[in-house]
Amino acid sequence: MSQDAERLLAAELAPATHDEMARQAFVSALRRHVMVDLAEAMRERWEQQVAPQFERRHGRPAADGHEVRRAMRTQPIYRFWSVLRYNAQEMTWNSVLPQIERHSPALREAAQAARQRDLGSLRLDPELALPREYTALDIHLMPGNFHAEAGPDDVRQGALYELGTAVFGGGLKLRRRGAVGLSVAHFLRLAYPDFRPARILDLGCTVGANTLPYAEVYPAASVHGIDLSAPQLRFALARAQASGHAVHFSQQNAEQTDFPDGHFDLIVSSFFLHELPTASTRRVLREARRLLAPGGLMLHMELPPAAAVDPYYNFFLDWDAYHNNEPHYAEFRRQDFFSLCEQAGFARARCIQRRIGNWTATDPETFAAIARGEREAPAHGNGASWFVFGAWN
Numbered sequence: 001m002s003q004d005a006e007r008l009l010a011a012e013l014a015p016a017t018h019d020e021m022a023r024q025a026f027v028s029a030l031r032r033h034v035m036v037d038l039a040e041a042m043r044e045r046w047e048q049q050v051a052p053q054f055e056r057r058h059g060r061p062a063a064d065g066h067e068v069r070r071a072m073r074t075q076p077i078y079r080f081w082s083v084l085r086y087n088a089q090e091m092t093w094n095s096v097l098p099q100i101e102r103h104s105p106a107l108r109e110a111a112q113a114a115r116q117r118d119l120g121s122l123r124l125d126p127e128l129a130l131p132r133e134y135t136a137l138d139i140h141l142m143p144g145n146f147h148a149e150a151g152p153d154d155v156r157q158g159a160l161y162e163l164g165t166a167v168f169g170g171g172l173k174l175r176r177r178g179a180v181g182l183s184v185a186h187f188l189r190l191a192y193p194d195f196r197p198a199r200i201l202d203l204g205c206t207v208g209a210n211t212l213p214y215a216e217v218y219p220a221a222s223v224h225g226i227d228l229s230a231p232q233l234r235f236a237l238a239r240a241q242a243s244g245h246a247v248h249f250s251q252q253n254a255e256q257t258d259f260p261d262g263h264f265d266l267i268v269s270s271f272f273l274h275e276l277p278t279a280s281t282r283r284v285l286r287e288a289r290r291l292l293a294p295g296g297l298m299l300h301m302e303l304p305p306a307a308a309v310d311p312y313y314n315f316f317l318d319w320d321a322y323h324n325n326e327p328h329y330a331e332f333r334r335q336d337f338f339s340l341c342e343q344a345g346f347a348r349a350r351c352i353q354r355r356i357g358n359w360t361a362t363d364p365e366t367f368a369a370i371a372r373g374e375r376e377a378p379a380h381g382n383g384a385s386w387f388v389f390g391a392w393n
């Protein structure tokens with residue numbers, strides 16, 4: 001669990017019982033087993049048996065993730081892995097739900113108190129229409145999705161995402177909470193030392209785990225986060241305050257915000273765009289272009305595009321599109337990200353896409369060498385590196 005969450009959900013606020021801690025540790029270990037050990041065994045099966053069979057039958061290697069999927073889906077190891085992964089995903093949320101339910105009054109009071117404090121702000125919009133494609137699914141199989149609310153000041157979905165993702169990544173050393181925000185912010189500091197954004201916006205910020213690092217790395221900046229979900233934002237404000245940061249959160253649709261033209265110098269997101277229908281993604285990128293000041297930067301951390309990884313890894317990544325209620329994931333990754341930015345109004349010559357290091361898993365010298373382009377980032381996988389794309393305005 002991240003230090004921020006520990007402070008917010010500390011012993012007196014939402015303590016886990018001994019049995020809950022044991023269950024959560026088990027689920028983290030199970031996920032590690034699925035995502036590392038079994039995943040390696042499954043790749044070996046592909047390389048040593050299934051891929052050669054495919055080549056004998058077709059006279060060529062598999063061309064894309066779909067062909068690998070068709071060849072793999074009858075393999076017992078894939079079926080076992082997939083079922084276990086699906087169950088580990090459900091167990092992740094179930095392992096923290098009783099703790100959250102039991103402490104929900106204390107969590108609500110903490111969120112209410114946060115709104116009274118003069119550190120950052122929260123602007124909610126009860127009239128905001130939530131898109132049907134957003135409310136129709138429990139994305140990531142998280143019960144209640146991001147947005148469910150049982151009354152005013154409810155913060156449970158925020159706590160569920162915070163504690164659930166801590167269990168989700170708890171067995172994977174490279175997947176620390178806030179690692180993406182820290183990595184992108186330090187990458188920018190090192191790669192573009194003269195770029196000092198005064199206003200920063202994080203789109204689809206959820207509980208703000210990856211928003212806070214921008215306040216840390218650029219302490220003079222005014223940092224903002226927007227999201228559709230009120231319970232995530234209530235939690236985000238309390239979380240930001242618990243770590244001493246003034247961040248301004250507001251409930252808005254990233255496709256159409258109420259910020260003025262050219263308001264921000266840096267617009268970021270993490271794990272966000274692939275969850276939107278592709279038409280929404282295009283509207284979000286156009287809105288980001290409208291919001292950027294001249295010379296500003298838009299930079300999104302995302303799953304790597306299909307063209308950047310091999311067919312097997314595409315098959316592996318696209319599991320979420322079929323089984324984790326992320327229906328746009330594969331289609332999003334099949335797009336050309338330079339063209340997406342160009343369609344949003346950015347000049348192609350000003351577009352960026354690359355892998356950066358993971359600040360929380362790399363020594364600072366190596367991280368800096370990768371940021372400056374003197375060394376290559378490790379291959380993508382379980383947070384060994386992050387893929388970013390975007391454009392300068």
Ligand SMILES: C[S@@+](CC[C@H](N)C(=O)[O-])C[C@H]1O[C@@H](n2cnc3c(N)ncnc32)[C@H](O)[C@@H]1O
Nearest residue numbers: 146204205206210227228229252253254270271
């Ligand atoms: C996977 S989460 C993003 C995770 C977060 N950025 C992080 O790094 O921890 C996707 C978030 O986007 C929000 N979201 C989805 N559609 C949105 C939209 N059109 N505008 C704003 N937020 C949106 C969801 O409520 C959810 O909190």
